[in-house]
Amino acid sequence: MARRLPSAPPTLSGFSYLHVLGSGGFADVFLYEQNMPRRQVAVKVLLSEFVNDQARRMFQSEANLMAQLSAHPSILTVFQASVAADGRPYLVMELCSSALGARYRSEPLAVTEALRIAVRIGSAVETAHRAGVLHRDLKPSNILMTAYGHPVLSDFGIASTLGELDRQSGVGMSIPWSAPEVLADETAGTVRSEVWSFAATVYSLLAGRSPFEIPGGANTSTDLIARISRAKVQPIGRDDVPATLERLLAEAMTRKPENRPASVLDLVHGFQTIETELGVAQTPAELVMDDWALGRVSDETDRTQVRPATGVSDAARTGRRRRHAQKSGATVVPAGWQGSEAAAVRTASSLATPTRRLHALGWALIASTAVVLALGITASVVLVRAATAGSIPTVSDIAATVTAGTVEFSWADPGVKSDDAYSLATREGDSSVQKSTTFVLEASPGSRVCLTVTVNRAGKQGEPSGEKCVDVPR
Numbered sequence: 001m002a003r004r005l006p007s008a009p010p011t012l013s014g015f016s017y018l019h020v021l022g023s024g025g026f027a028d029v030f031l032y033e034q035n036m037p038r039r040q041v042a043v044k045v046l047l048s049e050f051v052n053d054q055a056r057r058m059f060q061s062e063a064n065l066m067a068q069l070s071a072h073p074s075i076l077t078v079f080q081a082s083v084a085a086d087g088r089p090y091l092v093m094e095l096c097s098s099a100l101g102a103r104y105r106s107e108p109l110a111v112t113e114a115l116r117i118a119v120r121i122g123s124a125v126e127t128a129h130r131a132g133v134l135h136r137d138l139k140p141s142n143i144l145m146t147a148y149g150h151p152v153l154s155d156f157g158i159a160s161t162l163g164e165l166d167r168q169s170g171v172g173m174s175i176p177w178s179a180p181e182v183l184a185d186e187t188a189g190t191v192r193s194e195v196w197s198f199a200a201t202v203y204s205l206l207a208g209r210s211p212f213e214i215p216g217g218a219n220t221s222t223d224l225i226a227r228i229s230r231a232k233v234q235p236i237g238r239d240d241v242p243a244t245l246e247r248l249l250a251e252a253m254t255r256k257p258e259n260r261p262a263s264v265l266d267l268v269h270g271f272q273t274i275e276t277e278l279g280v281a282q283t284p285a286e287l288v289m290d291d292w293a294l295g296r297v298s299d300e301t302d303r304t305q306v307r308p309a310t311g312v313s314d315a316a317r318t319g320r321r322r323r324h325a326q327k328s329g330a331t332v333v334p335a336g337w338q339g340s341e342a343a344a345v346r347t348a349s350s351l352a353t354p355t356r357r358l359h360a361l362g363w364a365l366i367a368s369t370a371v372v373l374a375l376g377i378t379a380s381v382v383l384v385r386a387a388t389a390g391s392i393p394t395v396s397d398i399a400a401t402v403t404a405g406t407v408e409f410s411w412a413d414p415g416v417k418s419d420d421a422y423s424l425a426t427r428e429g430d431s432s433v434q435k436s437t438t439f440v441l442e443a444s445p446g447s448r449v450c451l452t453v454t455v456n457r458a459g460k461q462g463e464p465s466g467e468k469c470v471d472v473p474r
Helices: 053-069 100-106 111-130 162-167 191-207 221-230 243-252 264-277 310-328 339-352 360-389
Strands: 015-023 027-035 038-046 078-083 089-094 143-145 151-153 399-403 406-410 421-426 431-434 438-442 448-457 468-471
Touching: 015 038, 053 078, 053 089, 053 111, 100 143, 100 191, 111 151, 111 191, 111 264, 191 243, 191 264, 243 264, 264 431, 264 438, 399 468, 406 448, 438 448
Parallel strands: none
Antiparallel strands: 015 027, 027 038, 038 089, 078 089, 143 151, 399 406, 406 438, 421 431, 421 448, 448 468
């Protein structure tokens, strides 16, 4: 079937049309120059024959989803969304290169490059999942590259929120990278079907073809669906691909969803471990740390209101009360202190009221009361910290080996559980999470490399190890 010609570019206020970038099944993408601020942008415009109420809702949903998520460094940024004068909805997006989608076919990626892209794109997919969004069209052509060589995930056009999937029918799919249960119409998509698609995408970057495509063989949609339903993954066919990587991808593409890794983050951790096995620095996983960054607003809290942080406001209120008390002679009890703590402060305060008439003995009594009170508080804090972190083991005695251009850190297992992970942090602020007890960092001659390791259990951090530093010889 002949490819259609691109549609006419719309006239957009504040933008100057340059040329066509590409065409898809439902939309065209054009290169425009934005007048203020001046920059080149990609503008995705819905085709007029598909403009109806449902398409408008889908386009608006894509704009909202990408705007919600595009603060992530590996998700394509959306600058603007609107409707052109001719009635076609459009998105104004960051200009990126789509060369990777064609390049992997003729030039499969080096293992280290594929792993780097996998960790970053996997972090983006995991971030979307934590926001309640499934991408539903993960494939190599939806990975774009910024001008600085950073991979970004694009095209949330058929994405859905997790709560809406039961009410939707499939609106599109890319067969070679779709999970068996999706092709069989058993589900419109789940986190584990995204694990399958993500693994199939990484496989493609390494193999130069989709997982169930036979070079030179019959690869029609019917052929691919039949092979995918059997879920017997072919070897990648490269001597430089580690067996651990082959096994990880095969496990993620098993027929039964329950036998796959539970999340894309599990795959990301596996890729990071393989990077360590290969002796290269781990690519950091980029994950949002706070709910507000995902646009979540709880029922109890109106996030449109500016609220001071608790610690700051308590200190400010205490300071105001203290200044008022100094004028009025009232007793100041620190915020949150109750019972005997408050009584001790009030007792000390009552003893100190006639301050100008106190003798040396009175001052000594007040000082001793304050010391006893401080020691009691310190002991309470120590006991609370011990109760919180005492059950999580602590890494100790980190060893380091310097080789040409790298430093390999290693440590003994302090007694972690199967679901625990190690959180790593360098002095420069880089961080990573892994299961392995070794970690390799690139280092230049004459530099000083430092690492701290902390055990993470169910989202809680234990006590950090002592910082291990190594001076790399010149």
